[in-house]
Amino acid sequence: MLIQDRFEKCTFSNSERVVIDFILNQKMDIQNMTTKEIGEATYTAPSTLIRIAHKMGFQGWNELKSAYLQELKYLETHFCHVDANIPFLENDTIMSIASKIAILKKESIDDxxxxxxxxxxxxxxxxxxxxxxxxxxxxxxxxxxxxxxxxxxxxxxxxxxxxxxxxxxxxxxxxxxxxxxxxxxxxxxxxxxxxxxxxxxxxxxxxxxxxxxxxxxxxxxxxxxxxxxxxxxxxxxxxxxxxxxxxxxxxxxxxxxxxxxxDYQYNLDLRMKTSQVIESDRYSTVELIKEEHYK
Structure with a gap:
């Protein structure tokens, strides 16, 4: 479960929930905020952040903050072009579909x-x-x-x-x-x-x-x-x-x-030698993919 999902689903006190709502609303803007500044912005004690972190299984606020910001960065900086769940729509042309699936797969690998x-x-x-x-x-x-x-x-x-x-x-x-x-x-x-x-x-x-x-x-x-x-x-x-x-x-x-x-050279030699024996009858008329012994 993502940290932002755990923020939503974990049981917190009223004062803790105020802080959680602030964090979810401010997102990356909390990066340079201290516990005191977040406390002042939410009219809560800085210790509230520590209690939240402990409830979520982190050793302290800094650990939770770092993990949350890292998660946000991942979610906000990748996958900008295609919806992974619905990558194409009913009225898309076949070439549009082909393009979107290609983009989706490329972005998945980059991600x-x-x-x-x-x-x-x-x-x-x-x-x-x-x-x-x-x-x-x-x-x-x-x-x-x-x-x-x-x-x-x-x-x-x-x-x-x-x-x-x-x-x-x-x-x-x-x-x-x-x-x-x-x-x-x-x-x-x-x-x-x-x-x-x-x-x-x-x-x-x-x-x-x-x-x-x-x-x-x-x-x-x-x-x-x-x-x-x-x-x-x-x-x-x-x-x-x-x-x-x-x-x-x-x-x-x-x-x-x-x-x-x-064991690069050993494995390369092994693959080449065994493939040459096992697949020696494979042939193609396309020069680009022909093996040397057929040229």
Whole structure:
């Protein structure tokens, strides 16, 4: 859940609610305001801000303020051109639709890139590097998206286990070896079966990488490493999962590429040699994509 949503839904006293309303109204303007100045503007004591922060699980006002401003900056500085939920309208031409979907996918990737931090990505790659194999957990549409990641990783001898039967994934999590690691893909972060898998994985002391939204959610809290993706779509009030799909695909491609780069020349040689043997009968009349031995 986003901080601004938690502001709306948490239980606060009357004086605390006055301060919350002020913060939500002023938005980025609170950046340079002290607790004293906010207190004077709302006719409340500066300590009210500290109580609000504690109620929301932060150590103090400065921590809450920093997190809130960072969230606002993300929400206000990205995704200006297309509505992620309704990217095109009834009267749009087919070329207009084509253009808007292209813009949406590009913005989703740019948005996700802006959320990647070096330390989080490095932590995820090191977890994968040390693991004997990867268990990847997802449901519904996200499950389909992960298949390409499994395919790519297998080409550099990295084993990824994906269970396609939702009724069986909890067994897979429970029986997972401690030498492995896990990737959980959950846009909402509140999918019950996936969070139950996390609890089972933690019992086996298996490190967990979460791919999820930017807000506070159960999956993120339970995981060892969190990689955030573009968070613009509603859960179901949308034409399709264009934005989320692009964000997840991009992030999985980034993970694969970073793992590939850990032993770049070996992996490149491996892919070239095996592909040349397995796909030697592939042919094209287009000069641009022809392989050298056909020229």
């Amino acid at each position: 996700t890139l802006s959320l990647i931090t070096h330390d989080d990505l490095q932590k995820a790659i090191q977890i994968i590097r040390k693991a004997s194999s990867i268990h990847l957990f997802a449901v519904s549409n996200n499950l389909l998206i992960t298949q390409e990641f499994k395919h790519n990783m297998s080409r550099i001898q990295k084993h990824v286990e994906i269970c396609s039967l939702q009724s069986e994934i909890l067994f897979q999590a429970t029986l997972a070896a401690s030498s492995t690691c896990a990737i959980i893909v959950s846009y909402s972060g509140e999918t019950d079966i996936l969070n139950r898998c996390i609890l089972a994985l933690k019992q086996n002391q298996i490190p967990i990488i979460a791919i999820t939204n930017i807000g506070d959610n159960t999956t993120a809290r339970l995981s060892d490493c969190v990689l955030k993706i573009c968070t613009r779509e509603k859960l179901y009030s949308k034409i399709a999962t264009y934005s989320t799909d692009s964000a997840i695909e991009y992030l999985l491609d980034v993970i694969y590429s970073c793992v590939f780069a850990l």
